[in-house]
Amino acid sequence: MISISRLVNGRPEKADEIRYSGKRDYYPKVLVFNVTRNCNLKCVHCYSNSGLSRFQDLPLSAWLNAVKKAAEMGVKHILLSGGEPLDRRDLSSIAKEAYDYGISVELSTNGTMLTRERVEELKKYVSYIGVSIDGPEEVHDKFRGVRGAFKKAMEGIRLAKQAGIKTGLRFTITKLNYRYVDFVFDIMKKEGINRVCFYHLAYSGRADMSLDIDNKTRYEVVNKIIERSKDGEVLTADNPVDGILVYIKTGFSNEVLELLKRNGGNKSGERIADISPEGIVYPDQFTPIPIGNINNLKEIWDKPNDLVGKLRERWKYVKCSHCPFFTVCNGGLRGRALVAKGDLWEKDPSCYLDEILKYLEHSPQHFHYNINENNHHNGEHNYSS
DSSP states (O other), X not given: OEEHHHHHHOXXXXXXXXXXXXXXXXXXXXXXXXXXXXXXXXXXXXXXXXXXXXXXXXXHHHHHHHHHXXXXXXXXXXXXXXXXXXXXXXXXXXXXXXXXXXXXXXXXXXXXXXXXXXXXXXXXXXXXXXXXXXXXXXXXXXXXXXXXXXXXXXXXXXXXXXTTOXXXXXXXXXXXXXXXXXXXXXXXXXXXXXXXXXXEOOOBTTBOGGGSOOHHHHHHHHHHHHHTGGGSEEEEESXXXXXXXXXXXXXXXXXXXXHHXXXXXXXXXXXXXXXXXXXXXXXXXXXXXXXXXXXXHHHHHHSOOHHHHHHHTGGXXXXXXXXXXXXXXXXXXXHHHHHHHSOTTSOOTTOOHHHHHHHHHTOSSOOEEEOOTTOSSSOOXXXXX
C-alpha cells in the first residue's frame, strides 16, 4: 500500500511505522481475516467469489485462536474482510479479542449492513472502517448487483462517522468506473470523509482481467489521484509502481526515494498474509497458492515452505528483477502475473513503468537512476534519459 499524500505532501499517518519501517519482517505485521464467504451483494469484481449463496463459516473459536497466534507473532493489524464480514453476528467478538491483545482492527465492508446497532457493537474495538464505493449511485448499484446498495452504503458511512469511528472510502479501479475518480473526491468533501484508498484490480474470483484498464489509462488515472492527494489521506494499493511515479512527479525527491526503499514494494507472504473463509492461508488475498492453514500460523514462517522461501528472496526468481526500480517495487503482485501469464514469476502485467518512461522522454529534466545502494542482490542497474 502506497500513501500518496504522505509521499507528496509529507503528511504522516499512523500506519507509516509499518509501511516505511525498513525492517525485514520475520512474521507478517498484517493479517487479513476473510471471516466469511457469505455476502448480501453480488459484486462483479469480487476477489473472493462471494455472493448470495450460503456457505458454512468457520466457528468463532477458530478465529479467536488465530487472533491469539497472531498476537504471539507480533501482528500489528488485523483486517476483517469477507465476503461481507458483517454477515457474521459474532464479528464483534473477533474484533474484541484482537483489541484485547493490543492489535489494531480494521474493517473492510460494503457498508450496507452498518446499522446503528452494529456500529455500537464495534466502535470500541475497530480503529478504522473502509467502505467500498464504485462511483455514482447508478454505477455503484450496477457493480454491486443490488439496487439501493449505494444509499445503504452512504447511510452506513454516516452512522460510523457519527459514532466516532475513523471511516474512509475504498475504490477499485476498473474500465467500468475509472472516470469517476473526481466523483470519489467530491463525495469525500461533501460527506466530510478524510481518507480514500484506490485499489488496482487484482485478477481473482470474479475480478476477471478483462475488467482491467490498460497501462496508458492507468498512468493517467494515477496522475489524477496524485493531483488530488492534497484533498485528504490518499492511498493506493496493489501496484507499487505508483510510488515510482510519485518519486518522479516530486522531482526525484531523495526523501520520497528513501521512503519507497523502506516500504520495499509488494510484501505478500512477508509483511502481509491472508486467511480464507475456509481457514487456508495464502500470501495475500489474490495469490491462489496455499502456504498453510489457520491451525499452523506460526509454523508457516518458522518452517517456510518453498513458496514462502522464494517470496522472501523473490529477486532471485521474478523475471523483471533486473529493473533498477525493483527494490522499491519488489515485482508487484504475483497473483496477477500468474493469472495473466501462467507464471508466478513473470512481470506483473499492471506495471506501467513504460508509460512513465514515455513521460520522461518528453521531460526537460535529466534522469539518471542507480539503485545499487542497499540492493538485495548484486549488480548495478541504470536508466538514463
